[in-house]
Amino acid sequence: MSDQNVELRKAGLKVTLPRVKILSILESDPDAHMSAEDVYRALIEAGEDVGLATVYRVLTQFESAGLVTRHNFDGGHSVFELARGEHHDHMVNVDDGTVIEFTNTQIERLQHEIAEQHGFDLVDHSLVLYVRKK
Structure with missing residues (x-):
């Protein structure tokens, strides 16, 4: 099979x-x-x-x-x-539409901290950065 x-x-x-x-x-x-x-x-x-x-x-x-x-x-x-079961975020190149996957432990930690500061537990999120080459 x-x-x-x-x-x-x-x-x-x-x-x-x-x-x-x-x-x-x-x-x-x-x-x-x-x-x-x-x-x-x-x-x-x-x-x-x-x-x-x-x-x-x-x-x-x-x-x-x-x-x-x-x-x-x-x-x-x-x-x-x-769906690979691994969390990652995305950057989208606004000039050509290319999608770049990335992970960053600092960003992940900060998002949890922000949710906690407001009295919430973070259960999921989606982060998309729209970028352009320098």
């Missing part, structure tokens, strides 16, 4: 050809942040016959099942990345 089949079953999803193909595209570059249109174009380039509506539906199912994380960076469209 393929890795994709195992992942889909573990996530509680039925193994279908479109799901396997889409998961395979996402796994081909695990650091990528792909829109539904990016996934669709990759499928077309690979000679696969999967419609754009199917791609949207499957990505939403993957998000609900915890296989992917959806981000809404600048520009209003969603991008998806494989």
Whole structure:
């Protein structure tokens, strides 16, 4: 049984050809942040016959099942990345849209401190820095 089949079953999803193909595209570059249109174009380039509506539906199912994380960076469209269970933040280059992942223990600690100062426990967060090369 393929890795994709195992992942889909573990996530509680039925193994279908479109799901396997889409998961395979996402796994081909695990650091990528792909829109539904990016996934669709990759499928077309690979000679696969999967419609754009199917791609949207499957990505939403993957998000609900915890296989992917959806981000809404600048520009209003969603991008998806494989959920690897490791927290990280993002920088988005405003000139070319490149997404850079990073982690920083000082930032993480400071966010917890700020939440505590206001009487809260931090349960989750999303940090996106919009950057430009000097």
